Amino acid sequence: MVSLSIRLNASLYLKDPQQSALGWRIVTEGIRLIDRLGFENFTFKKLAEEIGSTEASVYRYFENKHRLLLYLIDWYWTWLEYQFDYFTTNINDPREKLKIYINLLTSEKKSDLYSNGIDGQALNRIMMAEFEKTYLTKQVDKDNQEGVFLPFKSVCKKIAGLIRQINPAFPYPHALVSTLILSANHQLFYAEHLPSLTEIQFNPKKHYQQLNDFIGLILNKVIQP
Amino acid sequence: MVSLSIRLNASLYLKDPQQSALGWRIVTEGIRLIDRLGFENFTFKKLAEEIGSTEASVYRYFENKHRLLLYLIDWYWTWLEYQFDYFTTNINDPREKLKIYINLLTSEKKSDLYSNGIDGQALNRIMMAEFEKTYLTKQVDKDNQEGVFLPFKSVCKKIAGLIRQINPAFPYPHALVSTLILSANHQLFYAEHLPSLTEIQFNPKKHYQQLNDFIGLILNKVIQP
DNA sequence: TACAAGATAATAGTAATACTATCAAAAAAC
DNA sequence: GTTTTTTGATAGTATTACTATTATCTTGTA
Numbered sequence: 001m002v003s004l005s006i007r008l009n010a011s012l013y014l015k016d017p018q019q020s021a022l023g024w025r026i027v028t029e030g031i032r033l034i035d036r037l038g039f040e041n042f043t044f045k046k047l048a049e050e051i052g053s054t055e056a057s058v059y060r061y062f063e064n065k066h067r068l069l070l071y072l073i074d075w076y077w078t079w080l081e082y083q084f085d086y087f088t089t090n091i092n093d094p095r096e097k098l099k100i101y102i103n104l105l106t107s108e109k110k111s112d113l114y115s116n117g118i119d120g121q122a123l124n125r126i127m128m129a130e131f132e133k134t135y136l137t138k139q140v141d142k143d144n145q146e147g148v149f150l151p152f153k154s155v156c157k158k159i160a161g162l163i164r165q166i167n168p169a170f171p172y173p174h175a176l177v178s179t180l181i182l183s184a185n186h187q188l189f190y191a192e193h194l195p196s197l198t199e200i201q202f203n204p205k206k207h208y209q210q211l212n213d214f215i216g217l218i219l220n221k222v223i224q225p
Numbered sequence: 226m227v228s229l230s231i232r233l234n235a236s237l238y239l240k241d242p243q244q245s246a247l248g249w250r251i252v253t254e255g256i257r258l259i260d261r262l263g264f265e266n267f268t269f270k271k272l273a274e275e276i277g278s279t280e281a282s283v284y285r286y287f288e289n290k291h292r293l294l295l296y297l298i299d300w301y302w303t304w305l306e307y308q309f310d311y312f313t314t315n316i317n318d319p320r321e322k323l324k325i326y327i328n329l330l331t332s333e334k335k336s337d338l339y340s341n342g343i344d345g346q347a348l349n350r351i352m353m354a355e356f357e358k359t360y361l362t363k364q365v366d367k368d369n370q371e372g373v374f375l376p377f378k379s380v381c382k383k384i385a386g387l388i389r390q391i392n393p394a395f396p397y398p399h400a401l402v403s404t405l406i407l408s409a410n411h412q413l414f415y416a417e418h419l420p421s422l423t424e425i426q427f428n429p430k431k432h433y434q435q436l437n438d439f440i441g442l443i444l445n446k447v448i449q450p
Numbered sequence: 451t452a453c454a455a456g457a458t459a460a461t462a463g464t465a466a467t468a469c470t471a472t473c474a475a476a477a478a479a480c
Numbered sequence: 481g482t483t484t485t486t487t488g489a490t491a492g493t494a495t496t497a498c499t500a501t502t503a504t505c506t507t508g509t510a
Contacts, residue, residue: 038363129361132361133361135418136358173424175424178405178408179407179408179412186403196378197383197400200397218404222442
């Protein structure tokens with residue numbers, strides 16, 4: 001059996017949550033609880049009760065809930081980039097690669113694709129609803145210096161690199177990619193909660209396909225030379 | 226002298242802040258303080274100290290700080306839609322109108338364009354950094370039912386309507402507009418704090434122009450029939 | 451000018467949040 | 481089998497997010 005381990009920036013945690021059973025429960029149950037309560041209403045006290053431990057024990061792993069969120073987000077992007085590489089092995093055509101990246105970016109994240117008990121759907125919902133809260137803060141610059149946004153940046157860079165290969169004359173590959181990734185995150189949220197902001201219809205069986213169409217359409221129209 | 230008054234959804238406040246001097250100080254100094262501290266670190270207590278009043282008095286106007294933020298955001302979008310109408314009076318060509326809308330959306334908001342002591346630049350920074358926090362919450366649906374997102378939706382609808390006029394075959398006008406508005410908000414934030422996510426260079430003298438180029442480029446490429 | 455209505459200030463108080471500290475018990479590593 | 485590390489239990493603090501009460505200060509109006 002092969003199990004892949006995802007190592008994240010050590011500045012994210014005080015004690016590595018992958019190194020003990022309690023640590024990993026903090027992460028996996030943290031995902032479920034943030035998904036259920038929303039990040040604002042989530043507290044370490046509630047999490048501790050949930051996992052039958054104490055607040056103080058949770059604080060031994062993460063400095064605060066913002067750092068825990070950063071950990072989860074970094075986990076997601078690191079995992080996604082691994083998926084990018086895995087599913088494009090031996091493929092060289094940048095257009096084909098790009099298509100696979102976009103498919104991965106806009107498709108449902110099945111739980112069983114993830115390892116070690118992480119609820120992929122919950123993590124994906126956290127991505128949609130909470131991702132931007134990780135950097136839209138007054139500590140962006142400090143956090144950024146510690147490198148906590150590298151996994152996301154790396155994903156952007158990878159896609160932007162393909163765009164540059166496909167059309168070297170296009171002047172805004174990174175801006176385009178960051179725009180479309182955010183949009184992919186938001187459109188399904190709109191579909192569910194603010195439907196007048198999108199044509200995508202909320203329907204868990206079909207909306208991933210619609211999202212994929214939309215993002216693909218924009219991307220193709222914009223980068224065609 | 227003509228002064229335009231902006232009336233907002235009454236469910237946003239407990240007592241209309243435009244009806245008393247204290248109320249308006251809460252709004253105008255609230256803008257400055259949220260801009261300075263960030264929404265997370267902003268409290269009604271700090272605001273009360275700032276304006277030489279008390280926490281209890283602030284609470285008489287707004288139920289909580291989230292409602293105050295909604296008020297500010299609604300103020301912004303309502304004001305922007307007014308600008309849209311004002312600057313396109315007697316213009317009928319949808320392409321020309323669209324260009325003006327995009328110019329307004331991506332240009333610097335000068336303080337003196339606003340009325341009644343509102344610091345336009347601070348409000349604009351709040352838009353960039355805090356807007357999404359108004360709807361990325363567990364109470365979206367409740368807030369939405371009260372109509373607090375109508376000003377933003379109305380702006381989206383207006384732009385989407387033009388796109389439909391220009392190219393009736395384009396299937397995603399609303400999704401495109403919501404994508405680009407968010408992007409316009411974020412790209413300058415990236416330019417300043419996470420520069421590897423965008424080609425736009427942080428430079429208050431020039432980056433509005435670059436942003437305008439970027440958004441205009443995407444829009445034109447995407448909606449051309 | 452007087453006085454009633456409404457707005458504000460001052461003060462107090464509560465429950466929850468976001469932590470930090472200490473120490474003993476339990477688990478693990480050697 | 482003991483030392484080190486990890487956890488649990490408990491306690492405590494400062495801040496946040498409110499609510500309530502009453503006294504005072506502005507008004508609008510008669």
